[in-house]
Amino acid sequence: MxxxxxxxxxxxxxxxxxxxxxxxxxxxPGGSIRGQVTDSSGSSIPGANVYVTGPGALSKKLSTDxxxxxxxxxxxxxxxxxxxxxxxxxPFENRAVTVNAGRVATLSIPLTLQVAKQEVxxxxxxxxxxxxxxxxxxxxxxxxxxxxxALPDDPDDLASDLQALAGPSAGPNxxxxxxxxxxxxxxxxxxxxxxxxxxxxxxxxEYDRLGFGRIEILTKPGTDKLRGQVMFNDSxxxxxxxxxxxxxxxxxxxRQYEGNLGGPLxxxxxxxxxxxxxxxxxNAIINAxxxxxxxxxxxVQQAVVTPNRRNEFSPRxxxxxxxxxxxxxxxxxxxxxxxDAGVGTFNLLSRAYNTTNxxxxxxxxxxxxxxxxxxxxxxxxxxxxxxxxxxxxxxxAVIVQDAFSGxxxxxxxxxxxxxxYEIQNYTSVAQGAHSIKFGVRARTxxxxxxxxxxxxxxxxxxxxxxxxxxxxxxxxxxAGGQPIIQDITSLEQYRRTLLFQKQGxxxxxxxxxGGGVSQFSISGGNPVAGLNQTDVGVFFLDDWRFKQNLTLxxxxxxxxxxxxxxxxxxxxxxxxxxxxxxxxxxQGKTVVRGGTGLFYDRFSExxxxxxxxxxxxxxxxxxxxxxxxxxxxxxxxxxxxxxxxQTKHQVDQALRAPQTLQSAIGIERQLPKSTTVAVxxxxxxxxxxxxxxxxNAPLPGTISPExxxxxxxFSGGNIYNYESDGLLNQNQLITNLNSRFNKNVTIFAFYVxxxxxxxxxxxxxxxxxxxxxxxxxxxxALDVRHRFVMGGSVGANWxxxxxxxxxxxxxxGPPFNITTGNDINGDSVFTDRPAFATxxxxxxxxxxxxxxxxxxxxxxEALIPRNYGNGPGSFTVNLRASKTWGxxxxxxxxxxxxxDGGGGFHGPxxxxxGMMMGGMRGMDGGGGSGKRYNLTLSISARNLLNTxxxxxxxxxxxxxLFGKSNSxxxxxxxxxxxxxxxxxxxxxxxxF
Numbered sequence: 003m004x005x006x007x008x009x010x011x012x013x014x015x016x017x018x019x020x021x022x023x024x025x026x027x028x029x030x031p032g033g034s035i036r037g038q039v040t041d042s043s044g045s046s047i048p049g050a051n052v053y054v055t056g057p058g059a060l061s062k063k064l065s066t067d068x069x070x071x072x073x074x075x076x077x078x079x080x081x082x083x084x085x086x087x088x089x090x091x092x093p094f095e096n097r098a099v100t101v102n103a104g105r106v107a108t109l110s111i112p113l114t115l116q117v118a119k120q121e122v123x124x125x126x127x128x129x130x131x132x133x134x135x136x137x138x139x140x141x142x143x144x145x146x147x148x149x150x151x152a153l154p155d156d157p158d159d160l161a162s163d164l165q166a167l168a169g170p171s172a173g174p175n176x177x178x179x180x181x182x183x184x185x186x187x188x189x190x191x192x193x194x195x196x197x198x199x200x201x202x203x204x205x206x207x208e209y210d211r212l213g214f215g216r217i218e219i220l221t222k223p224g225t226d227k228l229r230g231q232v233m234f235n236d237s238x239x240x241x242x243x244x245x246x247x248x249x250x251x252x253x254x255x256x257r258q259y260e261g262n263l264g265g266p267l268x269x270x271x272x273x274x275x276x277x278x279x280x281x282x283x284x285n286a287i288i289n290a291x292x293x294x295x296x297x298x299x300x301x302v303q304q305a306v307v308t309p310n311r312r313n314e315f316s317p318r319x320x321x322x323x324x325x326x327x328x329x330x331x332x333x334x335x336x337x338x339x340x341x342d343a344g345v346g347t348f349n350l351l352s353r354a355y356n357t358t359n360x361x362x363x364x365x366x367x368x369x370x371x372x373x374x375x376x377x378x379x380x381x382x383x384x385x386x387x388x389x390x391x392x393x394x395x396x397x398x399a400v401i402v403q404d405a406f407s408g409x410x411x412x413x414x415x416x417x418x419x420x421x422x423y424e425i426q427n428y429t430s431v432a433q434g435a436h437s438i439k440f441g442v443r444a445r446t447x448x449x450x451x452x453x454x455x456x457x458x459x460x461x462x463x464x465x466x467x468x469x470x471x472x473x474x475x476x477x478x479x480x481a482g483g484q485p486i487i488q489d490i491t492s493l494e495q496y497r498r499t500l501l502f503q504k505q506g507x508x509x510x511x512x513x514x515x516g517g518g519v520s521q522f523s524i525s526g527g528n529p530v531a532g533l534n535q536t537d538v539g540v541f542f543l544d545d546w547r548f549k550q551n552l553t554l555x556x557x558x559x560x561x562x563x564x565x566x567x568x569x570x571x572x573x574x575x576x577x578x579x580x581x582x583x584x585x586x587x588x589q590g591k592t593v594v595r596g597g598t599g600l601f602y603d604r605f606s607e608x609x610x611x612x613x614x615x616x617x618x619x620x621x622x623x624x625x626x627x628x629x630x631x632x633x634x635x636x637x638x639x640x641x642x643x644x645x646x647x648q649t650k651h652q653v654d655q656a657l658r659a660p661q662t663l664q665s666a667i668g669i670e671r672q673l674p675k676s677t678t679v680a681v682x683x684x685x686x687x688x689x690x691x692x693x694x695x696x697x698n699a700p701l702p703g704t705i706s707p708e709x710x711x712x713x714x715x716f717s718g719g720n721i722y723n724y725e726s727d728g729l730l731n732q733n734q735l736i737t738n739l740n741s742r743f744n745k746n747v748t749i750f751a752f753y754v755x756x757x758x759x760x761x762x763x764x765x766x767x768x769x770x771x772x773x774x775x776x777x778x779x780x781x782x783a784l785d786v787r788h789r790f791v792m793g794g795s796v797g798a799n800w801x802x803x804x805x806x807x808x809x810x811x812x813x814x815g816p817p818f819n820i821t822t823g824n825d826i827n828g829d830s831v832f833t834d835r836p837a838f839a840t841x842x843x844x845x846x847x848x849x850x851x852x853x854x855x856x857x858x859x860x861x862x863e864a865l866i867p868r869n870y871g872n873g874p875g876s877f878t879v880n881l882r883a884s885k886t887w888g889x890x891x892x893x894x895x896x897x898x899x900x901x902d903g904g905g906g907f908h909g910p911x912x913x914x915x916g917m918m919m920g921g922m923r924g925m926d927g928g929g930g931s932g933k934r935y936n937l938t939l940s941i942s943a944r945n946l947l948n949t950x951x952x953x954x955x956x957x958x959x960x961x962x963l964f965g966k967s968n969s970x971x972x973x974x975x976x977x978x979x980x981x982x983x984x985x986x987x988x989x990x991x992x993x994f
Contacts, residue, residue: 033077033101034432036374037109039070039086039094046070047113048226050088055589056080056101057550061133075375075432077101078550086111106374130676130742132593134553134579136437136545137203139595140670140680141738143167143750146197151882152793152807153198154942155235155258155989157189157280163880166791166811168200168215169736169754178211180218184365184383185445186422188336189219190316191260193231193991194276196222204666205577205597207541207557208428208439212601212664214684214736222264223320223330224272230263231993242982243948245305247289247969252305254981255283267319275317282310285981286346289968290406297497299962302406305981306345306354312338326371334363344393347969348407355393355411362386375432385422391415395458398635402463403492403520403823403832404961409461414454416529421448440542447607450532453615456623459524459635463499464832465492465823465960467858468516475501477515488845489857490516492823492960499632509630520825522629523649526638527622531615535607537563543575551584561602561659565610568658575599595682596667603660605692609653609724609765616651616722623649625720625830628710647719649830657726658690668736677741684734691728693762697721699772699829703861712828720830727775728762730782746797754789758782761868768831770821770865777835780867781817788814807882816954817869822857823960835865836959848959857959876951876971884940888933890994940989948984 035054039047052064052072057080064072079102086094091113099107132140145153154160164179178185197220204213239254257280264274288304316334323329342354366382393411400409428441469477469485475498477485490498498517512518543557557575562568577597584590615621624641668682698721700712735755742748761778769778793809822834837859839847846858852871859865945951952967970983 033079034073034075034106035077035082035084035099035101035109036073036106037071037084037111039066039072039088039111039113041091041113047088047091050086050091050113053085053087054082055085055131056082057584057588061131061138061589062135063138073374073432076435076437076547078435078547080550084109084111086113088113130672130678130740131589132581132591132670132672132678134547134551134581134584134590134593136206136553136555136577136579139201139203139579140593140678140740141668141682141736142202143200143738143740144197144202145200145750148795148805149748149750150192150195150198151805151884151940152795152809153192154880154882154944154987155192155233155260156256156987157191157278159944160192161189163809163811164198164200164217167793168217169752169789169791178209178216180216182219182221182332182365183367183379183381183426184424186383186385186424188314188334188361188363190221190334191262191276191278191314193233193260194221194262194274194316196220203577205555205557205575205599205664207543207559207573207575207599208441210443210539210559210561210602210604212662212686214664214666214734221318221332222262222274223318224264224266224274226266226272228263228265229994230261230265231991232259232261233989233991234259235987235989237985237987239982241986243984245285245287245970245981245983246950247303248285248287248305248981249303250305252285252981253283253307254285255281256987257281267321270322272320273317274320275315277316278312278314280310280312282312284308284310286342287969287981288346288348288350290348290350291493291962292350292402292406292408293493293497293500297501299493299497302350304351306342306351308340308342308345310338310340312336323368328369330365330367330369332363332365334361334365336361343391344411344413348404350406350408352394352408353399353411355391355413357389357391359387359389361388377430379426379428379430381424381426381428383422383424385420387420387422388417390417395454395456398459398461398633399456400461400463400496402496403465404956404958404963405491405493405496410458412456412458412460414457414529416453416455417451418453419450422446435547437545437547438543440540442538442540444536444538446534446536448532448534449607449611450530451611451615452529453531454525454529456523456525457529459522461519461629461632462521462523463492463496464520464825465490465495465958466516466520468495468498469514471498471515486845489848489960491962492520492958493962495520495960509632513628513630519629519632521625521627521830522632523623523625524635524638524641525616525621525623528620531611531620533565533607533611533614535563535565535610537561537604551581551590553579555579555597557599561604563604563659565607566605566653566657566659567655571602571659571661573600573602591672593670594668595670596665598663598665601662601664603662605653605657605659606765609692612651613653613724616649618648618650618718625649627825627828627830649720649722650718651722652724654723654725657692657724660688660690660692660726660728662686662688662730673741675741675743677739677743679740680736680738682736682738684732684736686730686732686734688728688730688732688760690726691730691760691762692724692726692765693728693767693769694765695723695725695769696772696829696831697723700827702771702773702827705828710828724765728760728767729779730758730760730762730784732756732758732782732784746799747794749792749794751790751792751794756784756786756789758784760784763869768829768833770833770835770868771827772829777865778868781869783816783869785869786813786816788812802885804883804885807884809880809882810878811880812877813875815873815875818871818873818954818957819869820852820855820866820871820957821959822855823958824857826858832958835868835870837863837865850959850965852965855959871955871957871965873954874952874967874971877947877949878944878951879946879949880942880944881946882940882942884938886936886938888936890934892932892934934994936991936993938989938991938993940987940991942987942989944985944987945983950983 039050050066054062054074082099084096199218235258237256244251259279262276285305290302294300318332321329338359340357364384368380370378391413393413395412395414401407423446426443431438502512539561541559546554555577559573561571579595581590664686666684670680698716704713737753739751760782763783790812796806836855839854839856842849951971953969953971
């Protein structure tokens with residue numbers, strides 16, 4: 003608490019300094035450059051790029067609003083260069099704009115029509131610089147135009163690649179995606195995306211989550227002319243390679259239809275509408291080990307077609323309310339169906355269930371220009387998502403741990419209705435050398451669910467100990483006539499149970515011979531449960547141009563939420579950017595940038611819903627160890643009559659939101675050929691990390707043959723408690739390279755060395771020993787040591803204008819946890835870890851390529867570290883090749899806005915510099931032929947080299963597949979398809 007008070011006092015002192023500087027006590031007030039960009043007829047040009055460079059390392063990139071206006075404020079006195087670039091127009095440059103303290107320099111900038119080829123050349127000259135602006139960190143990545151071609155059109159692949167580009171975000175929950183300033187919602191079709199910003203301004207107080215890993219997506223608004231495009235994408239198994247974990251090459255088909263249309267609605271409004279339909283017949287690959295009719299192990303490799311149909315539709319309207327106010331309204335609909343979900347890897351076809359999802363989203367954004375220095379934005383979002391699952395839960399499920407899962411899916415007829423409300427009000431103020439922003443965000447979610455999950459019951463075979471058997475399934479005796487006891491796998495435990503039941507043996511005899519069920523669980527009662535949760539965040543930030551070559555950023559954020567008793571989430575932030583060689587009017591080429599701040603993660607509403615559902619009253623849950631009634635299933639009434647103890651879920655009264663203190667320091671350097679490189683070191687220290695713990699587990703040493711349930715500290719059964727006493731420490735060294743080498747070649751790349759250790763991997767992590775957490779600190783699941791990503795765009799003029807977009811992803815293996823597979827301590831979770839073994843001949847020893855392990859450690863014996871194993875790495879090369887044919891009149895010769903009677907959308911004048919308020923002139927998306935109509939043919943290869951990237955290794959020692967993988971790696975590999983190792987997509991796009 004004392005540290006928090008010190009932070010608050012420091013921020014208040016900084017706020018006082020900011021107040022004095024803002025209201026006239028600054029030594030040298032800044033000036034401004036304002037202007038309006040028009041065409042030869044006098045009509046405004048929205049969406050033009052304006053580059054302002056001046057003394058020191060000052061460099062700003064702005065965008066004209068819908069009336070062609072721009073404003074760069076807070077500029078130190080001196081001489082500036084203003085460069086303007088717009089689609090279809092020749093460049094403009096004024097190298098002698100004088101800015102005086104407290105004065106405004108006004109420009110009227112007419113642009114002349116020219117071909118698009120000249121524009122590309124000028125635009126490439128304006129990038130590749132470093133700046134001390136708070137939001138201009140060279141470590142960020144901004145993708146737009148042809149840069150977006152490096153990304154896939156499939157939305158699942160797109161999400162995967164964006165996560166790869168964002169890098170291994172620090173903190174417990176990774177990065178976050180914002181779409182037009184809102185959290186949540188679907189990814190829009192790629193053709194509807196105007197710009198993607200990744201890792202921009204990581205210490206801004208405007209955002210709740212960590213900036214490293216943040217992805218901001220801006221969609222296209224309407225335009226001043228009718229423009230649009232249609233696209234068809236097709237992929238077939240004939241062109242793809244076989245999944246190495248399938249014995250055959252199953253049928254696969256993916257078709258994607260996509261299009262958009264935008265244009266004016268009179269003189270004060272514009273529209274933009276996009277649609278998308280996906281028809282994917284993917285494959286789920288089953289790779290499991292079961293038993294044949296003679297109880298012999300049987301390898302099952304089966305490909306199951308999982309048809310998926312998705313329809314999306316999203317119209318948007320931009321409307322000028324008056325000279326100073328604009329309104330943007332956007333509605334989105336998504337409908338999705340998936341058959342035979344839940345199948346694959348160990349899950350057999352009997353586990354299949356069907357899902358449906360229907361989502362609606364409404365977004366409203368009102369922008370008000372309150373004078374020459376103040377802009378206010380109010381945003382509202384409403385999400386309405388309803389999902390359903392239909393599957394069998396009339397028969398029990400049978401899980402033979404990491405061998406196979408059979409029986410029914412246990413989903414029943416369930417539904418989940420979520421309603422999300424979000425409102426934001428942000429105000430930006432440009433005052434002299436200060437760029438101030440403050441605001442508030444409030445979010446509310448309402449959950450209404452019905453989940454008869456596991457109402458049919460589940461039997462678990464986890465392996466254990468039993469006598470060694472001979473070829474006739476008779477116990478092998480030692481010299482003293484006693485059975486030789488050994489560890490047996492989960493599949494062997496299941497085999498012995500079925501075999502000896504067939505022979506007519508009783509439950510006690512079967513268990514003596516190593517058979518019997520390890521655990522049985524069942525739920526019942528009321529399947530309906532609901533929850534409401536609200537969180538609020540307020541912030542204030544000030545980017546202060548203290549000197550021409552030094553910017554200081556101060557910020558303060560406060561957050562709170564319902565459903566946890568935590569009101570202490572104060573988050574001060576600080577950042578700086580200093581150019582040591584930006585002196586005496588010389589443009590600096592080096593920037594030292596750093597920052598520090600506190601960040602909080604909200605406690606998820608889904609965890610709170612678990613505590614409401616399984617509170618022992620609304621819905622009952624029973625977990626019974628070593629039951630004797632397999633394969634019969636007792637009903638809930640009989641279990642209550644037997645006074646079986648229930649398992650409950652609850653949220654700890656002292657739970658706090660996870661808190662991360664992150665610090666970063668780095669150096670950015672401008673190189674020749676429009677190239678920048680940035681090297682950044684980050685340190686993250688997270689406390690109050692979430693974990694689960696059974697606080698009513700049997701006390702250590704109290705389980706015995708006479709008392710198999712042990713002695714518990716509280717009456718009743720298991721109590722799964724969500725707690726926040728976890729810890730994470732992470733260090734990263736990040737190297738970024740961005741280059742627009744010339745008009746034909748752009749490259750972006752980063753390499754990350756990462757080292758992360760923790761004692762939990764999230765809310766679902768249980769310790770090996772519920773009463774000893776000291777052994778849990780080890781490698782974090784985030785501890786992927788090496789990552790490398792490279793992408794870009796290469797125009798091959800020697801191949802008649804073919805453009806190549808490579809995308810390379812490489813990473814070392816993530817860690818995985820090694821467990822015994824048994825519940826030795828009776829806490830109902832299979833998280834027990836072995837100790838190290840020194841004698842491989844011992845019956846309790848398992849010797850593996852990952853080490854030698856003792857599956858029966860003595861009380862007090864040190865366990866192996868958590869996440870001790872190291873999984874497989876991956877290497878993927880994706881490549882896209884495209885060719886555009888243009889026809890019709892030159893785009894540059896089309897009548898400009900206002901001269902063809904089309905009007906166009908005109909927004910308010912005079913917003914603060916750099917603020918995008920709509921408008922993007924041109925959205926041909928076809929690749930720059932300069933013609934009115936464009937036809938683009940593309941061929942994309944996911945995993946071009948057909949590299950086999952295995953999925954995570956199986957870490958259960960009682961599994962017959964321990965230390966092996968039975969599936970392809972997910973995440974940043976080939977993408978949404980699991981039926982093919984290499985996938986080829988063909989695409990045809992027409993735009994006008």
